[in-house]
Amino acid sequence: MLRILSLSRASLNSRPHKLSPPFPILSSSHSTLKQQSQGTEENQSRDPSDPPRLFVVQPRLRPATFLQAKLNEALCLANSLEEQRDGYFDSDFFDKELPPHVIVQNPSLKSSKIRADTYFGPGTVENIKCHLNALESKDEVDAVFVNIILSGVQQRNLERIWGKPVLDRVGLIIEIFNAHAHTKEAKLQAELAALMYKKSRLVRVRGLDGRNAFGVSGEVEVVSARGRGSGGRGFISGAGETELQLQRRRILERRNHLLSQIEEVRRTRAVQRAARKKRGGVDGRGLPTVAVVGYTNAGKSTLISALSDSDLYSDARLFATLDARLKSVVLPSGRKVLLSDTVGFISDLPVQLVEAFHSTLEKVLEANLLVHVIDCTAPNRDEHRSTVLQVLQQIGVSEEKLQNMIEVWNKIDYEEEMGADEYMDDAEYVEFSDCSGAEDGETKDSPEEDCEVELELLDGKSVDGSDALKPSLGELGDTKQGDDSDGWLLSGDDSADDYWYTRNEQQQAETSNECKVEKDSEAQPGHVPDVKVSAVTGVGLQQLLELIDEKLKVQDEQQLKSENNVGNSFINRKWRPPRREDQVWIQTAEAQAHATVFLAKFFGRAGLMSFISAVPHSQRPALFQSLLFEACGRTVNPVNGAVGLLWTGNWHVCQEAVETVLRGGSPRAMPDLMAPTPASEATCTDMWKLREETSANLNSRSKVSVSVSPKRKRVEEFKKLQPSDLDLCLTASFTGKRAADDRRPGTPSMNSEDSVTTACFEFAFTDQQGADKKLLNLFL
Ligand SMILES: Nc1nc2c(ncn2[C@@H]2O[C@H](COP(=O)(O)OP(=O)(O)OP(=O)(O)O)[C@@H](O)[C@H]2O)c(=O)[nH]1
Ligand SMILES: [Mg+2]
Structure with a gap:
């Protein structure tokens, strides 16, 4: 920004001016009167070669660095109000001359002094009129830009007094959006914002015939x-x-x-x-999106162009980008992502614009990751940062996304380039102040009270004859706040020496400001940039890509973990069948083979096949896993099965049994789990009742050998059992012969050699000692 000003200052020349172009969108009733009388029509498009010339009124702010930053921004805003011709601006931004400007007393610093009718006090209003009169003779000003937010009444009254259209900060930003919109959507959105702005300030004005009227054309009521x-x-x-x-x-x-x-x-x-x-085009959906956000002019578009090796439109004018654009880029890991360029933010971003551009801003909400670009040369970058965070919160970006946001400081080449010449010297300040366009004699025209204050200050300097008593800008604010005079004006002439910081003061302020930033950075780790880059020279771009890569990877891992956590927290929620991703626990073909053989033995080959074939292919893995858990649960706890284990808090027993099966072992019944318990101690008496009612039948139907221990433990005791204490056999195969006698004729048993052979044959699975273990078709 400073560079823009210094460059602009150097090119400060007089230039021929033409007639005032109209403001097609926000012209107030009063300002339109003049155009009507001149025969111009409302909504006439601007001539791109003759953008409106604005007189900038900047209310005083403290500290001085902040004031300077705000003034710079106001001047850039004023110079950004320009339309393109055939997609290009007629002039280079750096070739433009600085608009005339003036710094005035800020009534908001004296909270009781803001006037409902004109915002400024009468003295300030009069003085600005004097400046305008002086510039009027040279036909240099089309409108006045007051860098604050005015009410509709204040705007109308000031227009009436000054005889010029008045734009406040919101109005000018909306005008710039209208001037810079190229696409149909952006144009519609900008017009919508302007319309809502107009709606909020419908005020009565006196029409051509002297009657009060509403509306932009001043028609009679x-x-x-x-x-x-x-x-x-x-x-x-x-x-x-x-x-x-x-x-x-x-x-x-x-x-x-x-x-x-x-x-x-x-x-x-x-x-x-x-x-x-x-037609086979690349859609881009499914790729992760990284939204690049930041203050206007921070270098977002330039950065995306540099990263993606493309050519997005960028310009030093504020709000160069009004449409979200996507560019693909390949990260160091080889992963492809989409970078989304976004509309720049600004402090006091009109709420109408946020609402109108909601659909465009939605891209930010949908993005997987945010990259916040900050212009590190901006003296008020902390304010830029907080403005952007505020807008992001306003549009509904989650706290988690904000925490995960990458902060990038751009334009470090400029920082390095500035080096010792970081701040403007005295001469520059003088020149800078001179461009306010004020004439020497103007202060004499100001009201008496204002002249007195100015004379007091000037006298103070001339009597001393030195700069020792020269107040700093901040101090001046205090001095002026202390006096009761309202609206005295700082013209460019007298501000040259008195009201701008000297270089030393400036440097001190900047240094302290820098230190503060450093301290803040230490206190708040979020304020330390994650990476410093230069979009122009390419420094730090690789580092930024690596960081994006890393963040996305961490995000993926976290997502996977959270999904697994959800899967593991079975105690806290209703049990659900495992999903396809959960199948990863069956890692090898061998483990699958063990599980399949176990199930085939447990349910019988035909029974298993009928279970599996009854559900669609997509659900078979989940069903398979459910059956395995149920079979293992039934094996160790024949009475109540897996559900009983879950119910009594012994799910780990079931899991251990499943793992045993996957390793090729055979779980055995746990007699302790079948032990009755006193009603008062049982977690589910009904279940135990059920056990007593059916235990005889179930025991006889059990397909595993059950060694019933005469000793019965209490529920508390077996709740303490660890998986390592469990009596789970790790045998390579089922060799027991006892169960073979118990099984129903014709029912395959897990102890049956036939059953094993049949199962292996049916599932095209080679024997367990064979070299090739094939994946079973159950998972297709
Ligand atoms: N010296 C320097 N200038 C830069 C750098 N990055 C961007 N710029 C300049 O900064 C100005 C603004 O750049 P843009 O990319 O249009 O900024 P933006 O953030 O997209 O701005 P908006 O679209 O208006 O919000 C342009 O004049 C760029 O040339 C950088 O790294 N170094
Ligand atoms: Mg841009």
């Missing part, structure tokens, strides 16, 4: 017939629609029309995207 039958107080007919209601209705109708058009544009784009995809 009319009462619409609309509402006569429905509204109003009369019995026969309503009171009709007032002029204010009429204007509001017109705005709302237009708003609805714009919203439907925006929706139409989005729908068309979606259809085109689908058609491209159908």
Whole structure:
């Protein structure tokens, strides 16, 4: 920003000026009067070669560095109000001359002094008029830009007094959006924002015939017939629609029309995207998106262009980008991501713009990762940072995403380049102040009270004859705050020596500011940049890509972990069948083979096949796992099975049994788990009742050898059991013969050699000693 000013300052020349171009979007009623009288029409498009010339009014701020940063921003905003011709601006931004400007007393510093009618006190208003008169003779100013937010009444009154259109900060930003919008969607959104801004400041103005009127064209007040039958107080007919209601209705109708058009544009784009995809084009969906956000002019577009080796539009004018653009980039790991360019933010970003550009800003919400670009040369980068965070919170970005955001300091080449010449020297300040366009004699025209204050200050300096008593800008603010005079004006002439910091003071302030940033950085680790880059020279870009890569990888891992955690927290939630991803625990073909053989023996080959074939292919892995858990649960706890183990808090027993099976072992029944318990100590008496009722049958149907111990433990005792204490055999195969006698004729048993052979044959699985263990078709 400083560079822009210094470059602009160097090119400060007089230039021929033409007639004032209109403000097609936000012209107030008053300002339009003049245009009407000049025969110009509302909504006439601007001539790109003759952008509006603004006179900038900057209220004083403290500290001085902050004031300077705000003034720089105001001047850049004023110079950014320009339209393109055939996609290009007529002039280079750095070739533009600085707009005339003035720093005035800030009534908000004296909280009780803000005037409801004109914001500034009469002295300040008068002095600004004097400046305007002086510039008027040279036909140098089309409008006045006051770098604060004014109410509708204040704007109208100031326009009336100054005889010029007045734009406040919100109005100018909306005008710039309108001037820079290229695409249909951006144009519609900008117009929508302007419309909502207008709606909030419908004020009465005196029309051409002297009557009070509403509306941009200053037409006389009319009462619409609309509402006569429905509204109003009369019995026969309503009171009709007032002029204010009429204007509001017109705005709302237009708003609805714009919203439907925006929706139409989005729908068309979606259809085109689908058609491209159908034709085999690259859709980009499914790739992770990284949204690059930041203050306007931080270098977002330049950075994306550098990273993706593309050529996004970038310009030193503020709000060069109004459309979200996507560029693909390959990360060091080989992973492809999409970088999303976004609209830049600014302090006091009009809420109307946030609402109107909501669909564009949604890209930020949808992104997997945010990269926050900060212009490290901005003296108020802390303010930039907090502004961006504020807007992100305003549009609904989650706290988690903000914590994970990568902070990038851009333009480090400029920082290095500045080196010792970091701040402007005295001469530059003088020159800078001179460009306010104020004339020597102007202070004499100011009201008496203002002249007195200025004289006091100037006298103080001349009497001493030195700079020793020269107050700093911050101190001056205090001095002025202390006096009761309102609205005295700082012109460029007298501010040259008195009101700007000297270089030393400036450097001290900057140094202390830097230190503060460093301290802040230490206190708040989030403020330390993650990486410093230069989008122009390419320094740090590789590091940034690696960081994005790393963050996305960590995100993926966390996501996977959280999914697994959800899967593992079975005690805390309803049990669900395992999902496909959960199948990773069956790592090898061998483990699958063991599980399949075990299940085939347990349920019988035909039974297992009928279970499996009853569900669609997609659900077979989940069913297989459910069956395995149930079979193992039934084996160790024949009475109540897996559900009983889960119910009594012995799920780990079931898991251990499953692992035993996967390793090729055979779990055995746990007699302790079948032990009855006193009703008072049992966790589920019904279940035990069930056991007693059915134990005889179930025991006889059990397909595993059960060694019933006469000794019965209490529930508390077996709850303490660790998996290592469990009596789980790790035998290579089932060799027991006892169970073979117990099984139903014709039912395959896990102890049956036939069964094993049959199962192996049916599933195309070679024997356990064979070299090739094939994956069973159950998982297809
Ligand atoms: N010296 C220097 N200038 C840079 C660097 N990056 C960007 N710029 C300049 O900064 C200005 C703004 O760059 P943009 O990329 O348009 O900034 P932006 O953040 O996209 O701005 P908006 O789209 O208006 O929000 C341009 O004049 C760039 O040339 C950098 O690393 N070093
Ligand atoms: Mg940009």
